[in-house]
Amino acid sequence: MTTTDQQPLGSPFSATSTTEEVLAGLDLSGATAVVTGGYSGLGLETTRGLAAAGARVVVPARRPGVARAALADVDGCEVVPMDLTDLDSVRAAAAHIGDSVDRLDLLMAVAGVMATPERRVGPGWEGQLAGNHFGHFTLACELYPLLAAADGARVVVNSSAGHALTGIRRYDPHFRTGYDKWLAYGQSKTANALFAVQLDVLGRNDGVRAFALHPGKIITGLQREMTLREQIERGWVDEHGNVIGAGFKTPSQGAATGLWAATSPLLDGRGGLYLEDCDVARVCAPAEPMDAGGVRAYAIDPDAAARLWELSAAATGATPITGCDLSVSWQ
Numbered sequence: 001m002t003t004t005d006q007q008p009l010g011s012p013f014s015a016t017s018t019t020e021e022v023l024a025g026l027d028l029s030g031a032t033a034v035v036t037g038g039y040s041g042l043g044l045e046t047t048r049g050l051a052a053a054g055a056r057v058v059v060p061a062r063r064p065g066v067a068r069a070a071l072a073d074v075d076g077c078e079v080v081p082m083d084l085t086d087l088d089s090v091r092a093a094a095a096h097i098g099d100s101v102d103r104l105d106l107l108m109a110v111a112g113v114m115a116t117p118e119r120r121v122g123p124g125w126e127g128q129l130a131g132n133h134f135g136h137f138t139l140a141c142e143l144y145p146l147l148a149a150a151d152g153a154r155v156v157v158n159s160s161a162g163h164a165l166t167g168i169r170r171y172d173p174h175f176r177t178g179y180d181k182w183l184a185y186g187q188s189k190t191a192n193a194l195f196a197v198q199l200d201v202l203g204r205n206d207g208v209r210a211f212a213l214h215p216g217k218i219i220t221g222l223q224r225e226m227t228l229r230e231q232i233e234r235g236w237v238d239e240h241g242n243v244i245g246a247g248f249k250t251p252s253q254g255a256a257t258g259l260w261a262a263t264s265p266l267l268d269g270r271g272g273l274y275l276e277d278c279d280v281a282r283v284c285a286p287a288e289p290m291d292a293g294g295v296r297a298y299a300i301d302p303d304a305a306a307r308l309w310e311l312s313a314a315a316t317g318a319t320p321i322t323g324c325d326l327s328v329s330w331q
Contacts, residue, residue: 006273006283006300009266013278015216018252019049022260022278029054032101033262034143036060036084036136037111038077039067042158042215045255046108050262051076055106060093060139084111084135085121087316094142104146106262109136109157109192118179125315126174128181132188134316137195141318148206155199155210156261159192159274159299161217164290166190167298168308190299193274195312197305200272202321209271211261214295216277218254274300 013022033050037043038059047057051074060082061067067079078100082093097104112132119127125134140147140155147153165186169175175184196212203210260278261267274281274295284294298304313320 005270006280006295008279008282011260011264011266011279013256013260015249015277016253017256017260017278018250019045019255019259020252022256023049023053023263026053026263028263031055031105032058032103033106033108034058034060034097034104034139035108035110036082036139038108039063039070039079041110042218042251042255042258043108043110044070045251046110046258047071047077048074049255049259050106050108056101058097058101060097082139084139085127085131087122087135087138087318090135090138091142094139097143098146101146103149103153104143105150105153107140107143107147107153107155108258108262109140109155110258111136112158112188113185114160114162115181115185117181118175124174126179126184128184128188129173129191132185133191133195134312136192137312138316138318140195140199141313141316141321144203144208144319144321147203147208151207153203153208154262154267155196155203155208156258157192157196157210157212158215158258159196159212160185160189161214161276161290161293162186163189163193163214163299164284164296167296168194168304170307173311190296191308191312193295193299194301194305194308196274197272197300197302198309199321201302201305202309204271209267211267211271211273211275212299213257213261213275214281214293215254215257216249217291218249218251272300 033055035047038047051057057077060080062083064079064081071077080093080096083089121127121130162185166183193212196210199210257278261275282294
């Protein structure tokens with residue numbers, strides 16, 4: 001990808017477009033999609049949209065019983081147990097999916113956590129980096145043969161404008177020197193964006209293209225770790241929890257960019273791009289406010305993306321898509 005590729009294409013859709021508008025007239029019969037977090041919030045909207053268009057949708061879920069209840073009225077769905085912070089669970093889910101399908105057309109990495117209290121998982125990893133990035137990284141690597149078999153698969157990763165909070169903290173990615181829940185969230189969202197950049201580099205010869213995106217500001221279960229007082233102080237909601245902040249989207253509008261990324265012919269032959277409002281985002285200046293839109297240059301930097309890939313492969317032991325230098329390790 002060159003920086004000049006990272007600019008709007010003139011999509012017919014916008015920030016207010018809905019899942020129904022983006023998918024209107026599309027027939028996804030015969031396609032198979034995996035949607036992480038596909039049973040709540042933006043993930044549920046994504047699952048419903050894909051299934052309504054005829055796709056078979058597999059939903060890995062940390063709470064499979066809750067997922068099955070949420071998806072009871074959605075035809076063409078299968079729930080597979082999976083916890084993104086438990087890599088053995090991720091590998092088991094990928095193996096299960098591999099036993100039931102011979103190709104995978106779409107991998108939608110929608111699940112995520114935000115601004116959580118400090119949690120350590122695995123060998124002491126910071127929880128937001130582990131769940132938002134390492135889990136999806138491992139899942140994509142394990143499912144890669146199925147993606148390559150589709151000869152035209154797309155991987156769509158939900159990042160966030162929160163990536164503007166920080167790049168990858170190369171010398172302290174796990175916050176050993178003191179935890180900040182917002183910087184940890186921001187790092188994990190930068191990791192999501194860089195993951196898509198390098199996956200696209202590695203996958204394009206197999207027809208696997210990858211995109212990251214900011215879905216917009218939406219009040220969903222993502223805010224569950226924040227107190228009502230915190231949300232009020234940020235101007236998002238009133239004391240009754242009603243959304244009052246400017247620029248907030250509905251869940252259907254929030255899921256639209258991901259579904260546009262998954263299906264738009266405007267993106268044929270493209271990849272490694274960061275999207276927002278159903279279009280390719282512009283590169284923004286370092287001093288611009290986070291809510292001004294666009295993507296920071298460090299979140300689409302190919303060298304940073306390659307470095308993060310090597311570090312992630314070493315940390316997780318994920319099945320390599322191509323030869324990686326596994327001598328690199330997280331400190």
